[in-house]
Each structure stands twice: as C-alpha cells, then as structure tokens.
Amino acid sequence: MMKPYTPSLENDYRICESIIKEHSKSFYYAFSSLPDLDAKAVYAIYAFCRMADDAIDHAEDAPERMENLRELESDLDDFIAGEPPNTPMWRALWDTCERYDIDASMLYAQIKGQEMDVNFEQPEDMKDLIHYSNHVAGSVGRLLLPILCDNPSAERKINAEKLGVAMQITNILRDVGEDMREHGRVYIPTSILRQHGCAMNQIEQGEIDQVFINVWEDLATHAEVFYDDFRSEIIHYKKEARLPLLLSLSVYREILNEVRKNGYDCFTKRNAVSMARKMKIRNEESQFLKKIIDA
Structure with a gap:
C-alpha cells in the first residue's frame, strides 16, 4: 500500500518544484498543469537531473567534477539498495519510484552523460552526438515516460x-x-x-x-x-x-x-x-x- 503524503514529503516536493521553476521555465510552464501526483513526480526527476548537472557545473576543475560524480553515483547506489540519502530530493525521488515504474538505469545514464562532458570529445558525426544526447537527455524522456504514459512499450521508449x-x-x-x-x-x-x-x-x-x-x-x-x-x-x-x-x-x-x-x-x-x-x-x-x- 502506498504511503500517504506527509507534511515533510510535501515540503520535499515543493523544494523539487522550486528547482525546476528556477532552472527551466519552459518545462515548468508545460508540466505544472499535470495532475498533482504526476507533476510532483516530474519535479523529482528534474531535481535529480539538476543535481547531476550541478555536480560538474559547481566544481572548479576536472578532478573535483569527477569526485562529485562519484559521490552522486555512490548515493544512487545506496538509493537503489533501499537506503536513500536523507535529503529532500532523494526522499521525493524515492516516493516517485514507489509510485511509478522508473527505470533506474536511466538515472545512471544521467551521471554517465555528465562524465562524458568532463572527459569531453567533440562528436565526429551525428551517431556520436546522438549517443551523447541519449545519455544527458534521451534518458530524461525515458525517466518521464512511466509518469506520462500508461503503456511504456519498447516503441514508446x-x-x-x-x-x-x-x-x-x-x-x-x-x-x-x-x-x-x-x-x-x-x-x-x-x-x-x-x-x-x-x-x-x-x-x-x-x-x-x-x-x-x-x-x-x-x-x-x-x-x-x-x-x-x-x-x-x-x-x-x-x-x-x-x-x-x-x-x-x-x-x-x-x-x-x-x-x-x-x-x-x-x-x-x-x-x-x-x-x-x-x-x-x-x-x-x-x-x-x-x-x-x-x-
């Protein structure tokens, strides 16, 4: 049975909402009109993706960026093992993953995409660019799919x-x-x-x-x-x-x-x-x- 929302969890989701509202006005404009549960789930997914971005954007050099990504990956390992870090984003994401069939491999793909930016190589062709884009953005489409679609088939993915x-x-x-x-x-x-x-x-x-x-x-x-x-x-x-x-x-x-x-x-x-x-x-x-x- 799904746990009911608590005031603390509501606040966790509000923090996630503030993140998407600040960093992506276009996405917020589009998805804030979803039914409440679905909108909250989108906010939690976005907050995780933002955290992956910030892991390298707020670092001063490549070693610090990689260290941040490894820390995020370790937190994700704990999350997958059933021991999520006790922070608003992770708590909201945990609730989202209990309510929707989120593909955890796409969370790891987000981190891999950021790692590709740290060790950046200019794409040679469209195949290379699509490979990179699938990690940093195609993964977002896959993460949102079970929230927005009742039948996430292979073709939908x-x-x-x-x-x-x-x-x-x-x-x-x-x-x-x-x-x-x-x-x-x-x-x-x-x-x-x-x-x-x-x-x-x-x-x-x-x-x-x-x-x-x-x-x-x-x-x-x-x-x-x-x-x-x-x-x-x-x-x-x-x-x-x-x-x-x-x-x-x-x-x-x-x-x-x-x-x-x-x-x-x-x-x-x-x-x-x-x-x-x-x-x-x-x-x-x-x-x-x-x-x-x-x-």
Whole structure:
C-alpha cells in the first residue's frame, strides 16, 4: 500500500518544484498543469537531473567534477539498495519510484552523460552526438515516460529518447557561444563542419555568415525531424499529459525559431521564448488535440 503524503514529503516536493521553476521555465510552464501526483513526480526527476548537472557545473576543475560524480553515483547506489540519502530530493525521488515504474538505469545514464562532458570529445558525426544526447537527455524522456504514459512499450521508449535528443540538439544550437566560452566545448559534429567548410576558429570567434547558418540549419533539421515524428506519438500518452507534453515539445522547438529571428546569434544572445508566445502555442496545441480527438 502506498504511503500517504506527509507534511515533510510535501515540503520535499515543493523544494523539487522550486528547482525546476528556477532552472527551466519552459518545462515548468508545460508540466505544472499535470495532475498533482504526476507533476510532483516530474519535479523529482528534474531535481535529480539538476543535481547531476550541478555536480560538474559547481566544481572548479576536472578532478573535483569527477569526485562529485562519484559521490552522486555512490548515493544512487545506496538509493537503489533501499537506503536513500536523507535529503529532500532523494526522499521525493524515492516516493516517485514507489509510485511509478522508473527505470533506474536511466538515472545512471544521467551521471554517465555528465562524465562524458568532463572527459569531453567533440562528436565526429551525428551517431556520436546522438549517443551523447541519449545519455544527458534521451534518458530524461525515458525517466518521464512511466509518469506520462500508461503503456511504456519498447516503441514508446525509443520515441521518448528521440524527443529528448531533439531537445538536447536544441540546447546545443541555442548555446553555441556559451558552451565555447565557458566550457571550451563545441558539440556540433566535425563531419557537419567539414561538409559545409566551416573552420573551428569561426565557431571560436562567433562569426555568423552563410557558412555558419548552413551548419546551424543542418543540425536544426535533425532536431525538427525528431519533433515532427514525435507528434504522432501523443495519442499513446495519458489524456492529461498530452497538452503538457506537446507544450514542452513546441516551446522547445520554438527556441530554434527565436535563434533564426535573432539572425542566428547564438553567441551573444540568450534566445528564449516569450510568455506571450508560450500562451499562443498553448492555444495552438489545444486546437491540434481537439482535431485529432474529433477525427
């Protein structure tokens, strides 16, 4: 029998909610409208993923980053063994895993993805980029799947991963300059740079011309194909989850259009979707769902 919520557990979930609200306004806007239990579970999953991010973002050098990841992995080992650390995130995640069939291997995949960033190697091709993106973002799709879908079949799992990959590629295309300046990383595969004749020093200098635009659009096309493909998946999700999921998809996809509107400046601008546009997207997706239900 499931344990009832206690005031302490409610507070744990509120802390997780504050984390997603602070760090991902787009996800919070989309998923805060879920039924209460499902929304809380999403917040707990996000809080864990944020903790994995922070393990390397708040460290000063590679040895400290790896030490932080090993500590997180040790805490996860204890969690899997039935002895979760006594902190708000772990307590909320424990409750979530009791209520939903969460795939623990995807929690480890998150840590592995962060480790890949510590030992960063620029992807050679799309296969390499998708491999990395599956760890840091496809895993999130898999973690959320049993919360949002009553029948998480093998096909659902594959497509949930692809949506996560699309969102990660979007992150990469939004943050080209930030990743270069702050982390010395270029996630655009070298094969795509070579194909379009784009030199690495052009990325390092933030030079925007037609060559760079061609590179950017090449990678954007991969994300947009994944976004388009996922839309037919929506009928397999809980009715209450369909609009929030489409919102997260479409708001994230809209980031690509924001970069385009800003002249492909992903070097000096923080491209984001306005609340007015988010509200318009909500209306558009509500109409889309009505059409497929009435069809």
